[in-house]
Amino acid sequence: MRGSNVLKRLYLLCSFLFVTSLWADELESILSENKSLLFDYQFQSNELQSDILSKSWINPVTVRYGKDYTTRFKTGTIDTGNFSVYIDQPIFRSGGIYYAIKYSGALRNANRADITLQRRQMIGDAVSILFQLKKIRLEQQKMRYQVKNDLIDIQQKRDSYEAGLLDSSFLDQAILKKSQDETALLEMKLNEMELKQRFSLLSDKAPEKLRLPKLKLIDKQSYTRENLELKRDSMRALEMDYKEKVTWAKYLPTVSLNAQYNNGDLNPLFPSPNLNEAYYNYGFSVSMPLDVNAFSDIELSKVEKLRAATEVLDRKDTISEEYDWIRNSLGILDRKIALARKDEKIYGNLYKVTKNLVQAGEKTSLDADVMKNSLQIRKIDQRIYSIDKQIQLLKLYIRVENVL
Incomplete structure (x- = not known):
């Protein structure tokens, strides 16, 4: 018995899915x-x-290129260029990175x-x-049949009234009913x-x-x-x-990794054998905010x-x-x-x-x-x-x- 109930449920579900999937295409x-x-x-x-x-x-990587000109020295205008790439990227946030992705x-x-x-x-x-349109058309069709009955009712009551078998109030009610139904049809x-x-x-x-x-x-x-x-x-x-x-x-x-690459012109007036035009700065930092609203x-x-x-x-x-x-x-x-x-x-x-x-x-x-x-x-x-x-x-x- 229990098995038949399960099969019945599956049948209803499959029927529902099948019917509505056909409907979906249209x-x-x-x-x-x-x-x-x-x-x-x-x-x-x-x-x-x-x-x-x-x-x-993931923090953005900052890429910068600059060129400086100076007329400070009597030898003429001196220009120096500098190119740098800077990264400051958190690599550990006490689980914050994992849960941010989730x-x-x-x-x-x-x-x-x-x-x-x-x-x-x-x-x-x-x-x-669409359903309401179909419904209201049926209701109009239904009301037209009702108006036909109203007309028949008026005719029958008019005949009875003219024969002296019915009071005029009944005929008035029949006429009023027809008018109300026709108004409803217009609505x-x-x-x-x-x-x-x-x-x-x-x-x-x-x-x-x-x-x-x-x-x-x-x-x-x-x-x-x-x-x-x-x-x-x-x-x-x-x-x-x-x-x-x-x-x-x-x-x-939070643990962050920071690194910087620089490649810049050395000042030609102050040459130094201990300086490189291209060099790296790198390191790490540990930080924790102390916020009164935490x-x-x-x-x-x-x-x-x-x-x-x-x-x-x-x-x-x-x-x-x-x-x-x-x-x-x-x-x-x-x-x-x-x-x-x-x-x-x-x-x-x-x-x-x-x-x-x-x-x-x-x-x-x-x-x-x-x-x-x-x-x-x-x-x-x-x-x-x-x-x-x-x-x-x-x-x-x-x-x-x-x-x-």
């Missing part, structure tokens, strides 16, 4: 060229900044995860708009225009030509393991851990480390709650679909009965049209709820890595 480039370029530049900038930071412990790597990975998350969120926004059209405008800000593609994905629910363990927000926060925690060690090392002894600086780095570690724990709780909430909302939507499907069967049977009654002369064709329109409305409701499920699943997708 929607990976959904963002406009400028938006994609901006993310590419962010990735490149992060890599270059991290490379610079990882080598920041710190730059953790910072690189944290920023990379954050940029990837931003990109996924933007893609998710664009795909969410939907306006919302559709707004969604298209929002999509154009993210993508330069035609929304009607893009195929929507069919997302499935990934299991909680895989969602947690691949969650980009958790990976980013974990890298931030590791980054703060290395930063604390770098801060400690900053106030411990303790506070170290304590601050420790607090930042603890805060980052706590944020990881908090993120895990948030991820768990988000996943449970989405899974529960999917359950509610499934129940809505089941109810709409049940109503569809009821209206289907009523429509058949009403058509038979129309043929028997006991009902009018308008009664049959009402049942037919209501049947179509409940069919559309099922499709709308299915889109709502995809929008909920999309919230999981944009936070998950390796499922693009």
Whole structure:
């Protein structure tokens, strides 16, 4: 039994990966060229900044060439040239060099995860708009059926009112209901225009030509393991851990190697056989700063480390709650679909009965049209709820890595 559960999990995960990987081929480039370029530049900038930071412990080599002229002597103008190379390089910082390199790597990975998350969120926004466009078109279709029923209701109430069988207030309510539904239909059209405008800000593609994905629910363990927000926060925690060690090392002894190469002209008026034009100076130094803010600086780095570690724990709780909430909302939507499907069967049977009654002369064709329109409305409701499920699943997708 346990083995079957494991196989079921693997099947769901593989299905999710397969479906979304197919979707990736089509929607990976959904963002406009400028938006994609901006993310590419962010990735490149992060890599270059991290490379610079990882080598920041290496001091620059100073190369200098100079030429001096003097008219001090009566013999005329005398010029002397000098070329020098100077190095002052720390070779031991009580572990600070090692942890500085580790710190730059953790910072690189944290920023990379954050940029990837931003990109996924933007893609998710664009795909969410595509789902909303499809949903609002279905809602407009549904509302048109409702307006048809409103017109039938007005006609039936007008006939009853003219026959003296119904009070005028019922006819007024029917007319008002039709006006409200038509207004709602116009609002939907306006919302559709707004969604298209929002999509154009993210993508330069035609929304009607893009195929929507069919997302499935990934299991909680895989969602947690691949969650980009958790990976980013974990890298931030590791980054703060290395930063604390770098801060400690900053106030411990440092051993530096210094060397200088000089090649300069000797003053021709003061020749000396004991001097060389080219020579070396080299040595080493041991230093340790005595800073009144050292303790506070170290304590601050420790607090930042603890805060980052706590944020990881908090993120895990948030991820768990988000996943449970989405899974529960999917359950509610499934129940809505089941109810709409049940109503569809009821209206289907009523429509058949009403058509038979129309043929028997006991009902009018308008009664049959009402049942037919209501049947179509409940069919559309099922499709709308299915889109709502995809929008909920999309919230999981944009936070998950390796499922693009």
